[in-house]
Amino acid sequence: MENAMERNRYYKYVLALGHGCSDINQGALSAVLPFIIAAYHYDYTTAAMLVTVSNLFGSIVQPIFGTIADRKNKPWIMALGVLLAGGGMAFTGLTSNFYGLCAAVIVSGIGIAMFHPQAAQLVGRSSETGKQGKGISIFSFGGKIGSTLGPVLTSSSILLFGMKGTLAFLIPSLLFGIISAFFLKDFKELGEKEKADNGKSRAESEDGPAASQDNWPAFIKLCITVFGRSIITNGMSTFLALYFIQILHQSQSFGNSALSVYFAIGALAALLGGSIADRFGYTKMIAVSFAVFFPSLILFTTTRNFLFAGAMLIPMAAAESLSYSPMVVLGQRYLPNHTGFASGITLGLAVSVGAVLCPVLGYAADKYGLTAALYVIAGVSAAALASSLFLPETVPEARE
Structure with missing residues (x-):
C-alpha cells in the first residue's frame, strides 16, 4: 500500500508532461496565425476563425469526455487525444485551403479536449489532502511550458522548413504516447480505487451528513468567472503577437518571442499559484489575479514603447495564470461526484x-484596431473580477 502511495506522487509529473505535449498545439495555433496571414493574405477575422472552429468543436465534446471520465475509467483516451492534437496541428502547414485548415484544427481541438478531463481528474485523485492546488499547479505548469514552446517550435520549424515544418508537432505527441503506455495500468488502478472509495462514502453518507454533495449553484458562479478568464486567455494568445507586430512595429519573430515570454511567465505563476492558494484560499487568489490583470492591460494598451509594453507582460501574464489552478480545484470541490x-x-x-x-x-x-480589441479584453477582466467576489470557499475532504 505504501509503495502504491509512493508511486502516486509521481503520476502528476507524467500527466504534466502529457499536458505539455497537448497544449504545445494550442500555443502553436496562435503563433502560426501571423505566418498564415502573411502567406495566404487572410484578414484578422478569417485567421481568428481558425481558432474558433478548433475550440468550438473542442467545447462541444469537452463535457462529453468529462462525463465519460466520471462513468468510465479509460486512461488510454489521454494518449489518443494528444496524438490527435499533434496530428491535426502538423497538417496545418500542408494546405493553404481554408476548409482544409479548418479540418486540421478541428481534429487538433478534439484531441486536446479528449486529454484534459481525464488527466485533471487523475491529478486530483493522486494529490494529498489540502494540496490539490499544488498538484494542479504542477499539472498546469506542464501545459504552460507546452504553450510556451508552441510559438518557439512554430517559428523555428517554419523558418527552417517552410510551412511544412509544422510536421514537427508529431514529435511531442508520439513521445507522450510512448511514455504513457508504461503508466496505463497504474492510472487504471488509481481510477478504480477512487470509484470504490466514492461508492463507500456515498453509502456511509446515507446515515449521516452528505459530505460529498455537489454544489451546483456555486459551480455555475464559478463558470461565469472561468468563461471570463477564457476570453482573456484566448484574446491575449491570439492578438498579443500581432499587437507587437502591427502596432509596435516589431518583426514576426519578435512578436512570437513576446508571446513565448508571456507564456513562460504564466507558467511560473501557474506553478506557484496553486501552493499559494492552498495556503491563503482559492477564491482570494482568483480575485487578486483579476484585480492585477485589469490595470496592467490598460497600461499595456496606452503605450507605444515596446520596451515598456514588454515589461507589462510580467504582471499581465502572472495575474492571468494565478487563477488557473484555483479554478480547477474549486470546480472539483464544488462537484466532488462529477470531477471529470x-x-x-x-x-x-x-x-x-x-x-x-x-x-x-x-x-x-x-473595424476599430487591435488596441480596441484589447480594451474589450480589459472590460471582460473587470467583469470576471466582479463575479469572482461571489465564489464561496470550500473545505477539502480528507483522503485515506
Whole structure:
C-alpha cells in the first residue's frame, strides 16, 4: 500500500508532461496565425476563425469526455487525444485551403479536449489532502511550458522548413504516447480505487451528513468567472503577437518571442499559484489575479514603447495564470461526484469558450484596431473580477 502511495506522487509529473505535449498545439495555433496571414493574405477575422472552429468543436465534446471520465475509467483516451492534437496541428502547414485548415484544427481541438478531463481528474485523485492546488499547479505548469514552446517550435520549424515544418508537432505527441503506455495500468488502478472509495462514502453518507454533495449553484458562479478568464486567455494568445507586430512595429519573430515570454511567465505563476492558494484560499487568489490583470492591460494598451509594453507582460501574464489552478480545484470541490465533468469545464472550456468568441474580438480589431480589441479584453477582466467576489470557499475532504 505504501509503495502504491509512493508511486502516486509521481503520476502528476507524467500527466504534466502529457499536458505539455497537448497544449504545445494550442500555443502553436496562435503563433502560426501571423505566418498564415502573411502567406495566404487572410484578414484578422478569417485567421481568428481558425481558432474558433478548433475550440468550438473542442467545447462541444469537452463535457462529453468529462462525463465519460466520471462513468468510465479509460486512461488510454489521454494518449489518443494528444496524438490527435499533434496530428491535426502538423497538417496545418500542408494546405493553404481554408476548409482544409479548418479540418486540421478541428481534429487538433478534439484531441486536446479528449486529454484534459481525464488527466485533471487523475491529478486530483493522486494529490494529498489540502494540496490539490499544488498538484494542479504542477499539472498546469506542464501545459504552460507546452504553450510556451508552441510559438518557439512554430517559428523555428517554419523558418527552417517552410510551412511544412509544422510536421514537427508529431514529435511531442508520439513521445507522450510512448511514455504513457508504461503508466496505463497504474492510472487504471488509481481510477478504480477512487470509484470504490466514492461508492463507500456515498453509502456511509446515507446515515449521516452528505459530505460529498455537489454544489451546483456555486459551480455555475464559478463558470461565469472561468468563461471570463477564457476570453482573456484566448484574446491575449491570439492578438498579443500581432499587437507587437502591427502596432509596435516589431518583426514576426519578435512578436512570437513576446508571446513565448508571456507564456513562460504564466507558467511560473501557474506553478506557484496553486501552493499559494492552498495556503491563503482559492477564491482570494482568483480575485487578486483579476484585480492585477485589469490595470496592467490598460497600461499595456496606452503605450507605444515596446520596451515598456514588454515589461507589462510580467504582471499581465502572472495575474492571468494565478487563477488557473484555483479554478480547477474549486470546480472539483464544488462537484466532488462529477470531477471529470467539472475538470472538462474549468480546464477544457476555460480555453474553448473564449476561442469561440475570438471572431468578435477579430471583428473589433478589423473595424476599430487591435488596441480596441484589447480594451474589450480589459472590460471582460473587470467583469470576471466582479463575479469572482461571489465564489464561496470550500473545505477539502480528507483522503485515506
